[in-house]
Amino acid sequence: MKVPGTGLAKGLAVTLNTMGRRAVTQQYPDVKPELPPRSRGVIALLEENCTVCMLCARECPDWCIYIDSHKETIPAPPGGRERQRNVLERFDIDFSLCMYCGICIEVCPFDALFWSPEFEYSELDIRDLTHGKDRLGQWMATVPPPPAHDEHGVRPKEIDAAHKAADKAAEAADKAASPGPALDNAAEAAPEVVEP
Amino acid sequence: MSELLEVVLRLVLVLAAFLTLPLLVGQAEHKVMGHMQSRVGPMYAGGFHGWAQLVADGVKFAQKEDIVPAAADRAVFKLAPAVALIPYLVVLVAIPVSPDWVGQELDAGIFFVIAVMGIGVLGSLMAGWASANKYSLIGGLRSAAQLLAYELPFLLAAASIAMAAGTLSLSGIVVAWEPWWLIWQLPGAVVFFVAGLAELQRPPFDMPVADSEIIFGAYTEYTGLRFALFLLAEYAGIVVLCALTTVLFLGGWRGPFDDALFGIPGLLWTLAKTFALAFVVIWLRVAYPRLREDQLQRLAWQGLVPLALGQLALTGVVVVAT
Numbered sequence: 001m002k003v004p005g006t007g008l009a010k011g012l013a014v015t016l017n018t019m020g021r022r023a024v025t026q027q028y029p030d031v032k033p034e035l036p037p038r039s040r041g042v043i044a045l046l047e048e049n050c051t052v053c054m055l056c057a058r059e060c061p062d063w064c065i066y067i068d069s070h071k072e073t074i075p076a077p078p079g080g081r082e083r084q085r086n087v088l089e090r091f092d093i094d095f096s097l098c099m100y101c102g103i104c105i106e107v108c109p110f111d112a113l114f115w116s117p118e119f120e121y122s123e124l125d126i127r128d129l130t131h132g133k134d135r136l137g138q139w140m141a142t143v144p145p146p147p148a149h150d151e152h153g154v155r156p157k158e159i160d161a162a163h164k165a166a167d168k169a170a171e172a173a174d175k176a177a178s179p180g181p182a183l184d185n186a187a188e189a190a191p192e193v194v195e196p
Numbered sequence: 197m198s199e200l201l202e203v204v205l206r207l208v209l210v211l212a213a214f215l216t217l218p219l220l221v222g223q224a225e226h227k228v229m230g231h232m233q234s235r236v237g238p239m240y241a242g243g244f245h246g247w248a249q250l251v252a253d254g255v256k257f258a259q260k261e262d263i264v265p266a267a268a269d270r271a272v273f274k275l276a277p278a279v280a281l282i283p284y285l286v287v288l289v290a291i292p293v294s295p296d297w298v299g300q301e302l303d304a305g306i307f308f309v310i311a312v313m314g315i316g317v318l319g320s321l322m323a324g325w326a327s328a329n330k331y332s333l334i335g336g337l338r339s340a341a342q343l344l345a346y347e348l349p350f351l352l353a354a355a356s357i358a359m360a361a362g363t364l365s366l367s368g369i370v371v372a373w374e375p376w377w378l379i380w381q382l383p384g385a386v387v388f389f390v391a392g393l394a395e396l397q398r399p400p401f402d403m404p405v406a407d408s409e410i411i412f413g414a415y416t417e418y419t420g421l422r423f424a425l426f427l428l429a430e431y432a433g434i435v436v437l438c439a440l441t442t443v444l445f446l447g448g449w450r451g452p453f454d455d456a457l458f459g460i461p462g463l464l465w466t467l468a469k470t471f472a473l474a475f476v477v478i479w480l481r482v483a484y485p486r487l488r489e490d491q492l493q494r495l496a497w498q499g500l501v502p503l504a505l506g507q508l509a510l511t512g513v514v515v516v517a518t
Binding site: 008011012014015016018019021023024025027 | 228230231232233234235236239479480482483484
């Protein structure tokens with residue numbers, strides 16, 4: 001049987017318990033938040049790596065990356081011929097349009113773009129949200145080192161390929177030394193070479 | 197001359213209590229409510245855990261423009277906050293906090309106190325009528341309905357304790373009070389407290405100011421200092437209700453150790469009990485959702501009135517028998 005008033009008492013108990021617990025409030029401007037790794041705050045540009053391939057600007061879903069460049073001729077070294085090189089003039093990202101999808105960073109073949117967790121770059125004028133290449137370059141200092149590889153995750157293909165090649169070489173060497181128990185040795189040796 | 201000085205001194209002390217205790221309760225409400233909702237409440241004003249939040253609020257209210265709607269009944273509109281606030285000040289004069297500390301001892305104290313407390317609701321009625329706003333009017337009418345419904349159990353519960361003590365004097369009731377009355381008069385105490393909460397229009401009985409449906413009820417059109425006075429009246433009402441419940445049902449200045457009656461410890465007992473009750477008031481506000489208008493009326497007429505009548509009958513039987 002349900003005693004009348006238990007619901008009321010339960011309500012009081014819940015609020016009293018909550019009062020005893022620590023508040024979940026974060027004192028944000030005084031205490032900076034602990035952001036998870038790979039937080040998407042702002043996009044940083046490593047100018048030296050940019051080859052003006054324009055992939056990022058073309059892949060951007062809302063076209064918020066503006067790139068200008070010109071070609072420069074490098075004088076021919078002795079015995080060689082003249083070469084041309086792209087020089088970046090302007091690299092702007094308009095963060096009032098950016099939707100933080102990260103496609104530009106994914107698509108960049110030369111690792112010139114990075115996520116930075118910094119998020120405090122609000123402006124009073126919307127035009128100031130367009131960051132030039134200097135401002136984007138300054139964000140590079142805030143880019144965290146890439147997080148360590150998850151030991152239970154799928155290994156990078158390069159490492160697997162290297163292991164495969166090494167195993168094959170070892171097997172071949174074993175076969176050459178003693179034709180008898182070569183297979184057993186290889187089977188035992190294989191699980192040990194997991195991580196470099 | 198010295199008699200006059202004493203009267204003035206008492207009144208000044210009552211006024212000081214009237215101006216500080218509601219602020220303490222208000223601040224406690226900010227912090228307790230915050231922590232009960234897993235927040236921290238105000239943290240900046242004053243530097244240490246937002247202790248000056250209500251002072252800052254007061255300054256803000258004082259700076260605001262005092263607007264009277266064009267269609268409003270000006271005189272009534274302007275008078276309403278005073279009518280809401282002053283009764284609680286008057287009631288505080290008659291409440292004894294210790295044998296010596298009382299603004300003015302009255303022979304029919306309980307009668308006076310309940311009569312004057314009823315006036316407080318008149319303030320929100322006047323505000324509701326004078327604002328010339330449909331939401332204000334609905335809020336005012338709900339206030340009136342609530343007052344009608346809850347004044348009866350409020351009075352019956354008070355009558356029960358007066359009958360038990362055999363006196364109408366508040367100090368006399370505390371003197372006659374005995375610890376076992378805590379159990380004997382428990383239903384009366386609960387009825388008195390709940391009905392008092394409803395008269396103050398505190399959540400969960402805040403249908404007259406239900407902000408999700410009628411904006412802020414009778415106080416919709418108020419701004420600035422007049423609005424602040426209504427808020428102050430609410431917190432003064434909490435102090436008065438808790439002090440009254442303490443005096444009538446919890447033995448006022450009498451603690452478990454009757455020997456330590458120097459006056460000051462008695463005062464501390466009264467204050468401690470009052471603030472414990474004020475905490476309960478805040479607690480109820482956080483824990484319970486608002487009662488619908490029909491639930492509100494049903495609780496009064498089908499719950500509290502029969503309970504209060506039963507308590508009255510029980511008190512009568514016990515008083516006659518012993």
